[in-house]
Amino acid sequence: MPDVFTADDARHWALLTRAALAARRAEIDELNVFPVPDGDTGTNLYLTLDGAIEDATAALRADGELGTADLVRECTAMRRAVLMAARGNSGVILSQVVGGLCDVVTERQATEVDARMLAACLERGAAKARASVAHPQEGTILTVADAAAGGARAAADADGTLADVSGAAVAAAQEALAATPEQLPALARAGVVDAGGAGCVLLLESLHRVVTGAWTATDDGLLSAAPLHRRAEWRADVDAPPPAADDARDRGAGHDGPAFEVMYLLTGATADSVATLTATLDRLGDSLLVVGGPDLWNVHVHVDDAGAAVEAGILAGRPERVRITHLVSQPAARDQVLPLGVVAGAAGPGVAAVLEAAGAVAVPFGPGRRPSATQLVDAARRTGATSVVLLPADADGLMTAEIAARAAAGEGLELHVVPARTTVQALAALAVLDPDRSVHANVVAMTGAAVATRHGAVTVATKEALTWAGVCRPGDVLGIVDGDVALLADDLGVAAHDVLDRMLSAGGELVTLVVGAGADTALADRVAARLGRERPEVEVVVIDGGQPVYPLLLGVE
Numbered sequence: 117m118p119d120v121f122t123a124d125d126a127r128h129w130a131l132l133t134r135a136a137l138a139a140r141r142a143e144i145d146e147l148n149v150f151p152v153p154d155g156d157t158g159t160n161l162y163l164t165l166d167g168a169i170e171d172a173t174a175a176l177r178a179d180g181e182l183g184t185a186d187l188v189r190e191c192t193a194m195r196r197a198v199l200m201a202a203r204g205n206s207g208v209i210l211s212q213v214v215g216g217l218c219d220v221v222t223e224r225q226a227t228e229v230d231a232r233m234l235a236a237c238l239e240r241g242a243a244k245a246r247a248s249v250a251h252p253q254e255g256t257i258l259t260v261a262d263a264a265a266g267g268a269r270a271a272a273d274a275d276g277t278l279a280d281v282s283g284a285a286v287a288a289a290q291e292a293l294a295a296t297p298e299q300l301p302a303l304a305r306a307g308v309v310d311a312g313g314a315g316c317v318l319l320l321e322s323l324h325r326v327v328t329g330a331w332t333a334t335d336d337g338l339l340s341a342a343p344l345h346r347r348a349e350w351r352a353d354v355d356a357p358p359p360a361a362d363d364a365r366d367r368g369a370g371h372d373g374p375a376f377e378v379m380y381l382l383t384g385a386t387a388d389s390v391a392t393l394t395a396t397l398d399r400l401g402d403s404l405l406v407v408g409g410p411d412l413w414n415v416h417v418h419v420d421d422a423g424a425a426v427e428a429g430i431l432a433g434r435p436e437r438v439r440i441t442h443l444v445s446q447p448a449a450r451d452q453v454l455p456l457g458v459v460a461g462a463a464g465p466g467v468a469a470v471l472e473a474a475g476a477v478a479v480p481f482g483p484g485r486r487p488s489a490t491q492l493v494d495a496a497r498r499t500g501a502t503s504v505v506l507l508p509a510d511a512d513g514l515m516t517a518e519i520a521a522r523a524a525a526g527e528g529l530e531l532h533v534v535p536a537r538t539t540v541q542a543l544a545a546l547a548v549l550d551p552d553r554s555v556h557a558n559v560v561a562m563t564g565a566a567v568a569t570r571h572g573a574v575t576v577a578t579k580e581a582l583t584w585a586g587v588c589r590p591g592d593v594l595g596i597v598d599g600d601v602a603l604l605a606d607d608l609g610v611a612a613h614d615v616l617d618r619m620l621s622a623g624g625e626l627v628t629l630v631v632g633a634g635a636d637t638a639l640a641d642r643v644a645a646r647l648g649r650e651r652p653e654v655e656v657v658v659i660d661g662g663q664p665v666y667p668l669l670l671g672v673e
Contacts, residue, residue: 231276261316289317457504541567
């Protein structure tokens with residue numbers, strides 16, 4: 117295997133990092149105490165990368181290069197997309213880390229990245245991130261990115277392989293992350309590591325996974341069983357007492373900084389006007405980031421006078437996508453713990469039984485009989501809770517769920533729609549529900565679990581049709597991945613195995629098999645047995661779902 121990183125690897129890295137952030141963003145949110153304890157760092161990192169991937173994909177598709185672009189074109193598209201998609205302080209800094217990596221590739225017109233160039237990419241990303249912050253603070257993502265770059269450079273200078281460089285970057289980043297409580301008193305008081313730094317380590321661990329197929333050299337990284345929120349080892353030189361045992365979830369409450377976060381994209385600005393804008397915003401507030409150029413800038417600042425921050429942007433150029441968030445209200449809203457009900461779509465009686473056993477109200481649905489918004493609101497009322505999560509378990513039911521949420525608001529019932537588009541995504545979301553967490557934390561965690569679950573199915577064609585895998589005819593077995601027909605086969609078991617192979621190509625720890633109505637009971641057993649032989653590290657759960665149409669629904673987490 118060539119010791120280089122290609123365009124295909126870059127695409128894999130982006131998707132794997134997005135999945136990692138989706139799976140762990142609730143945990144990262146819980147770490148967020150600096151610079152403002154607003155509990156959204158994980159969410160912002162995920163949304164930044166998710167939006168960037170979607171924007172870059174759209175740009176490449178429009179140019180007819182989706183899936184075929186070389187590394188330079190991929191990096192060109194991603195560099196602009198991540199700048200436009202950046203959300204929050206952490207998202208903007210992430211955009212600079214990624215942008216710096218892309219800069220090295222585009223400047224050198226490199227279609228492949230070797231070990232030494234990877235080190236240069238990580239160095240540029242760290243340097244660009246640090247330069248973007250008006251007043252850099254140690255103990256943050258900047259420190260972790262610097263450490264990773266230093267580790268990568270040392271490995272490259274020692275003539276290490278690509279895997280040596282990525283592994284050294286991960287190891288150095290993990291060590292730096294563990295030390296962040298010693299550098300920031302806010303982290304020490306809360307007993308957590310830095311949230312942005314944790315996200316950076318996930319980014320690097322995903323890179324190492326793409327390069328080697330293993331999360332870390334010791335298989336003991338953030339993506340393994342090790343929790344992100346390990347409490348710091350308290351040392352005598354830490355100028356803060358360890359938190360009390362009953363204060364483990366202290367998030368640094370008592371926000372006393374500026375009241376508003378202001379973000380916007382800026383076009384039509386000159387270098388001089390951007391310099392003036394930066395100086396003005398620096399006087400108005402803190403957490404200032406003005407990044408990008410020469411034709412597009414991303415502006416982020418925390419201020420008390422949000423209007424003045426926007427007016428400064430108008431004087432500098434043309435502000436677009438203006439977002440103003442009231443920071444003071446965020447911690448209280450996020451920390452509020454309320455009884456939470458769940459309403460979930462059930463494709464079959466077996467699925468309904470599983471949902472109800474977990475405490476959800478199951479709403480049956482199927483082809484031609486999807487629940488109305490009124491039925492969803494009625495089901496929400498039956499939970500007896502004032503805050504209810506809706507798990508449609510059906511792509512076509514998402515819009516109905518959104519309508520139900522709006523309709524319920526008028527009667528004081530708060531409905532939160534989690535984008536579970538399939539049965540396996542709804543089951544994954546329900547599995548992470550924690551009654552001791554706040555409503556917001558549960559919604560974020562359930563959303564992360566749903567979107568991180570890859571889904572597939574096998575079924576039998578009933579008519580001739582043109583699919584992505586070719587023309588199918590009645591009796592053909594269809595293998596479906598993420599909603600699209602990905603393959604044609606003659607046997608349900610073979611199709612299920614091939615679908616799972618594709619879904620597991622990006623990794624996975626848990627496979628869920630939901631058996632349909634009338635399906636051969638031995639089908640799931642054969643699939644599970646084959647997985648046990650070929651992928652013994654993967655756990656398999658079989659559920660008798662009883663759903664029509666699909667003999668087997670497949671999920672990978």
